[in-house]
Amino acid sequence: MRPSFSTATNDKASTITFNLQSSLYEITPREVTVKSVQTLGNDYVRLIFCGESLHDFVSLGFDDHVKVIFSNVNNETLRRNYTPRAYDQKEETLTIDFALHPHGDAANWAENAAVGTKAIIAGPRMTLHIDDNFPCYYFIGDATALPAINRKLETLGENTIVKIYLLGERLAEHLMTSLALVEVFSFSDERMFKDNIISACEDVSANTFIWGAGEYTLMQEFKQQLNHPKHKMRIASYWRKGEESFHQEHNK
Structure with a gap:
């Protein structure tokens, strides 16, 4: 964990003290399986991944990103960055919302994913708190x-x-x-x-x-x-x- 710094600011006689702190993590590739697929209107698909490899997953920042590693229709291995939407340590599940758009291997893969689809999750590498x-x-x-x-x-x-x-x-x-x-x-x-x-x-x-x-x-x-x-x-x-x-x- 990197040292934090705090700054006191004065705005209209109101003083706010805050801290920004960053953490670096070892990147661990985790084999996961799609447990659930939820369509969120026409704009997103929510995939809930599961796997024992998620037992020690850590994501403390709201804008952390992990690499989702998957194979496209040509069996090419691709890597894309996504925000961990939610993590449940007890259930060993990780939720990611994929934005859907007409072009893009990741959106196409997520839209066609089904229960049992395999992937690898790597990261996050860093959290800014x-x-x-x-x-x-x-x-x-x-x-x-x-x-x-x-x-x-x-x-x-x-x-x-x-x-x-x-x-x-x-x-x-x-x-x-x-x-x-x-x-x-x-x-x-x-x-x-x-x-x-x-x-x-x-x-x-x-x-x-x-x-x-x-x-x-x-x-x-x-x-x-x-x-x-x-x-x-x-x-x-x-x-x-x-x-x-x-x-x-x-x-x-």
């Missing part, structure tokens, strides 16, 4: 970011203010209920999505944590244009147009 004591969170993302956003929403308290900006009009239907005070803004147009976020973040409180994930080019623009302390912001690229497998952190 983000405190739950921020009074406000901004979440930004597309369909690939939603599993991480939902995982975080489940942990936030009733006094927390949350604003969620989604690229995709139907995505709000898949948001989990939360004790937090949640306001959702959905967009179908990428330019409107970007412009509204940049405008909203211009006067954001210093005690806000901004988290975003999605397509590389868009996330790069947010990283460059959002004027917010780096230790209170995490922006990641989960995919890149024209590339089958891509994942890049913009700040760690």
Whole structure:
């Protein structure tokens, strides 16, 4: 576990102390089997994996990612990054929500998976622990970011203010209920999505944590244009147009 650092911030005479801490893990390949398949509307399929290899699985961060290793229709071995949606140590199960889209080996594999389908899960390699004591969170993302956003929403308290900006009009239907005070803004147009976020973040409180994930080019623009302390912001690229497998952190 890496050393933590704490920062006291003062915003309108309100002082918030928070900690960011990261943990590194040994990457262990785990043979798993699909135990359950659940279709979540037209946008996602939820696979619940099981296996004794999951007995010591660890994922403490809401935006951790593991590599799902599988074979496509051409029997090629492929690796793709996904967010662990839920883990049950007692049942030795791991839940992952796969975003569905017309093109992509992973989406096709997940959509056609059945009980008994085999795969290998590797990771996570690292967890960034983000405190739950921020009074406000901004979440930004597309369909690939939603599993991480939902995982975080489940942990936030009733006094927390949350604003969620989604690229995709139907995505709000898949948001989990939360004790937090949640306001959702959905967009179908990428330019409107970007412009509204940049405008909203211009006067954001210093005690806000901004988290975003999605397509590389868009996330790069947010990283460059959002004027917010780096230790209170995490922006990641989960995919890149024209590339089958891509994942890049913009700040760690």
